[in-house]
Amino acid sequence: xxxxxxxxxxxxxxxxxxxxxxxxxxxxxxxxxxxxxxxxxxxxxxxxxxxxxxxxxxxxxxxxxxxxxxxxxxxxxxxxxxxxxxxxxxxxxxxxxxxxxxxxxxxxxxxxxxxxxxxxxxxxxxxxxxxxxxxxxxxxxxxxxxxxxxxxxxxxxxxxxxxxxxxxxxxxxxxxxxxxxxxxxxxxxxxxxxxxxxxxxxxxxxxxxxxxxxxxxxxxxxxxxxxxxxxxxxxxxxxxxxxxxxxxxxxxxxxxxxxxxxxxxxxxxxxxxxxxxxxxxxxxxxxxxxxxxxxxxxxxxxxxxxxxxxxxxxxxxxxxxxxxxxxxxxxxxxxxxxxxxxxxxxxxxxxxx
Amino acid sequence: xxxxxxxxxxxxxxxxxxxxxxxxxxxxxxxxxxxxxxxxxxxxxxxxxxxxxxxxxxxxxxxxxxxxxxxxxxxxxxxxxxxxxxxxxxxxxxxxxxxxxxxxxxxxxxxxxxxxxxxx
Numbered sequence: 001x002x003x004x005x006x007x008x009x010x011x012x013x014x015x016x017x018x019x020x021x022x023x024x025x026x027x028x029x030x031x032x033x034x035x036x037x038x039x040x041x042x043x044x045x046x047x048x049x050x051x052x053x054x055x056x057x058x059x060x061x062x063x064x065x066x067x068x069x070x071x072x073x074x075x076x077x078x079x080x081x082x083x084x085x086x087x088x089x090x091x092x093x094x095x096x097x098x099x100x101x102x103x104x105x106x107x108x109x110x111x112x113x114x115x116x117x118x119x120x121x122x123x124x125x126x127x128x129x130x131x132x133x134x135x136x137x138x139x140x141x142x143x144x145x146x147x148x149x150x151x152x153x154x155x156x157x158x159x160x161x162x163x164x165x166x167x168x169x170x171x172x173x174x175x176x177x178x179x180x181x182x183x184x185x186x187x188x189x190x191x192x193x194x195x196x197x198x199x200x201x202x203x204x205x206x207x208x209x210x211x212x213x214x215x216x217x218x219x220x221x222x223x224x225x226x227x228x229x230x231x232x233x234x235x236x237x238x239x240x241x242x243x244x245x246x247x248x249x250x251x252x253x254x255x256x257x258x259x260x261x262x263x264x265x266x267x268x269x270x271x272x273x274x275x276x277x278x279x280x281x282x283x284x285x286x287x288x289x290x291x292x293x294x295x296x297x298x299x300x301x302x303x304x305x306x307x308x309x310x311x312x313x314x315x316x317x318x319x320x321x322x323x324x325x326x327x328x329x330x331x332x333x334x335x336x337x338x339x340x341x342x343x344x345x346x347x348x349x350x351x352x353x
Numbered sequence: 354x355x356x357x358x359x360x361x362x363x364x365x366x367x368x369x370x371x372x373x374x375x376x377x378x379x380x381x382x383x384x385x386x387x388x389x390x391x392x393x394x395x396x397x398x399x400x401x402x403x404x405x406x407x408x409x410x411x412x413x414x415x416x417x418x419x420x421x422x423x424x425x426x427x428x429x430x431x432x433x434x435x436x437x438x439x440x441x442x443x444x445x446x447x448x449x450x451x452x453x454x455x456x457x458x459x460x461x462x463x464x465x466x467x468x469x470x471x472x473x
Contacts, residue, residue: 209432212411216440219415229396229417236415237391285470295386298404303388310392
């Protein structure tokens with residue numbers, strides 16, 4: 001997910017109400033449909049995934065002067081107090097407590113005198129959403145985190161939650177980046193006189209449900225090989241039109257072979273009939289032999305072959321009525337369009353279209 | 354205009370999950386014939402359509418459409434919604450017809466991405 005980071009209390013589609021959206025609600029199907037990726041992550045990540053471990057702690061018999069030094073040295077706004085030599089949480093001392101102490105110049109007093117003991121804590125094994133609820137309910141800025149044995153294992157702030165969510169979103173994004181990086185160097189790692197990658201797909205006729213799957217996979221493959229968005233789109237549209245032609249017009253379906261080389265993409269589309277009666281006429285914009293039934297499915301605008309020729313650099317259509325059709329498309333790649341030979345392009349190129 | 358604003362203007366209902374509602378929309382296109390969409394549409398457009406089958410999502414994916422709005426309160430079948438979820442394309446159902454939706458979005462400043470057959 002790129003772009004602006006959404007806030008936790010994502011504005012409802014109905015802008016008039018800004019109430020917390022899930023407060024006390026059972027998550028129904030309909031509500032679940034409105035959950036954003038960030039909200040979803042709050043139900044996937046554990047508090048232990050995002051909290052700060054290795055927390056600086058102090059003990060009840062430390063002096064308030066020690067607190068002053070610690071808070072100013074580490075720039076903390078609060079420190080958990082644990083029982084001597086143990087990990088059991090007994091209190092929390094904050095800058096506010098310190099101010100009270102400074103006001104009456106009582107720096108020699110022990111921490112025990114000023115620390116708050118009425119504490120709200122979070123469980124390390126709970127989902128992040130529990131911490132969010134506590135932040136909203138109690139208005140506190142930090143929560144000590146306890147494990148199953150009630151030992152102090154960390155502290156969680158609103159900043160930790162933000163960082164944890166951002167990191168999780170970034171990691172998901174990076175996984176795709178790694179795949180892309182590997183594929184984008186494919187041809188550099190393999191030496192031959194002429195290397196190419198061939199993708200083969202069988203297309204069933206009249207299969208409108210999975211129709212477009214091949215084109216979709218080819219487009220994704222090209223993006224991973226380092227193709228820029230514009231090239232992947234161009235090739236994707238051309239192959240999608242060809243794929244739909246196999247689905248709509250053939251007796252027995254057909255096959256698509258895509259040969260990817262660093263500097264050219266060749267697409268071969270075959271079928272064994274019925275073939276095109278008049279190839280020249282078929283290439284006219286708006287000409288279609290599609291039935292009314294096909295048009296109701298959204299096809300048969302008579303723009304398919306026109307779209308293909310617009311998207312590719314070279315197109316050859318051979319057909320014989322009663323035998324079948326063979327469509328060849330070539331796309332030549334230069335400069336930054338070259339695929340599989342390194343990921344030279346900078347990010348901006350991905351958005352240029 | 355981003356997707357969230359689009360939902361407000363179209364009085365729409367979001368049918369998909371995991372959508373990035375901050376994605377920007379740069380133009381619009383209304384069509385029921387998918388090849389017409391593929392012929393004229395440019396990236397980051399909203400597609401207004403009355404067609405509900407999964408091919409709408411495939412077409413959108415191929416042409417980098419930012420969001421699909423189904424007109425006249427149409428609800429697409431589950432296959433269409435699950436494909437859109439998989440491909441991360443938001444689907445919106447609006448009670449308005451194609452004519453009114455075009456008018457609303459155009460008035461809100463969204464340009465047309467449709468092209469004459471002679472420009473293709």
